[in-house]
């Protein structure tokens with residue numbers, strides 16, 4: 001392609017803008033997360049780990065509650081068991097006390113069901129060290145909530161946030177060939193100044209809930225990269241040969257003359273770009289390709305190479321934008337037939353973390369005829385967003401800024417921003433993910449709106465190719481026939497999304513007959529939650545709350561109300577796919593620690609309301625065809 005001076009300058013301007021945004025990313029991001037981890041060589045550290053339950057944190061503080069020094073043999077990151085009978089050793093790791101990783105601790109031992117506190121995990125492992133200058137990183141898919149990580153008695157770091165990945169570099173000198181001992185202090189206690197805060201309507205499963213691995217990478221390696229279609233603001237379909245905009249970030253400045261190669265074998269496409277620094281902008285046009293959509297979830301193998309490193313991923317190419325009052329996927333308006341999902345497998349009362357778990361949850365959603373899922377209220381396991389890519393399911397991904405967070409605190413905002421960055425870095429090449437949500441049902445106030453606005457701005461800085469949103473709350477005490485969603489945060493989101501429970505938290509279901517909804521914002525409108533409890537198998541007349549008949553009636557009235565929604569109404573993700581554990585639900589007859597708003601009960605049985613919602617989606621699908 002011959003470049004005139006004019007477009008040479010344009011290219012310069014574009015690449016400068018991209019580098020600046022990429023550098024703004026590096027500058028602010030204290031997150032040195034390695035993305036696309038599955039493509040990396042690694043030592044699998046999953047399996048049985050020994051543990052010590054430590055509610056008083058005796059392994060961390062002395063009896064004066066002062067943090068123990070690193071070399072203090074009393075500290076639980078020093079693991080040797082009692083060596084001889086005269087030795088006073090009051091802790092140790094033995095197989096008798098073992099637990100599975102990944103996995104929450106609550107479902108593994110009955111005495112842990114309600115446990116909130118500290119448990120120490122220990123894993124021994126051997127490594128064949130190669131002395132070729134490779135780097136080693138300990139990678140955790142997620143640990144709820146605070147993780148203090150030690151290797152061979154040395155502290156590697158501390159991470160907070162129960163649903164996003166993190167990694168710590170392991171200094172070569174610290175790593176041994178034999179008997180490395182890895183200790184993780186896991187503490188899932190809730191605090192007012194954390195994210196989430198003290199109160200949630202979900203079970204506070206604790207533990208090392210997702211995979212752990214020792215990742216091996218070259219000295220200079222590809223830390224993260226984005227290969228996505230350029231943000232579409234045209235309202236039109238992307239060009240047949242669409243434009244890619246992205247970047248490649250190395251862990252450190254490249255050697256002089258370093259070349260970065262992007263290759264897409266199936267498209268016989270190969271592009272070499274001279275590295276322009278630690279982060280290099282990508283901007284090129286691809287040959288004609290199959291765009292990704294729920295109907296055609298086409299993924300392409302994308303290989304990213306440097307002189308010393310190579311990684312690859314399966315990526316779908318699509319554009320998504322809020323355009324006026326519509327949501328356009330590849331330039332075409334879509335309606336999101338959604339369902340909200342918790343990252344839980346109810347029939348085993350545990351956090352979801354396996355490939356089968358992801359398959360079960362998306363299969364259940366597809367049986368409802370959904371084309372979209374809202375992964376609530378925290379980033380779910382990476383397996384489900386990758387599976388959504390290949391199954392063609394649109395995804396709303398959210399950070400747990402839930403209910404009444406301490407919006408006044410800069411420190412809390414920073415904690416939320418770290419989780420936001422980790423969520424986006426992990427999944428910014430997932431075609432299925434179309435919405436980043438920065439929170440749920442946060443009470444309206446200027447300090448809150450500033451807090452949330454700052455998160456929305458940060459999300460756009462990190463990734464401007466997707467929509468940003470948050471689940472807004474409606475005030476039931478002020479319900480009228482026409483309810484206006486005018487939360488001030490609506491001004492800053494791309495998608496105005498709100499939760500309404502008309503007929504459960506507000507009046508009886510027939511209230512829907514005289515109720516309408518709208519928003520003053522000239523933006524797409526989405527209902528991110530609606531629902532009522534129905535205990536599976538409990539049958540009565542439709543006026544009896546908690547019966548399947550009441551829930552069925554609830555959905556019947558909702559569906560007729562939804563038929564009167566304004567043109568800007570682009571979808572809904574009812575609450576919720578499955579009944580789920582909640583410490584807030586203690587009706588002894590109908591709830592017993594379960595939120596019963598599922599379309600499926602905790603054993604996986606469909607409830608009567610399931611068929612009402614599916615019927616509505618089948619009809620919508622026919623109409624929108």
Ligand code: GCU
Nearest residue numbers: 201440441499529575595597
């Ligand atoms: C809220 C909230 C959910 C909760 C649901 C309910 O709106 O967002 O987390 O479980 O309503 O009350 O069942």
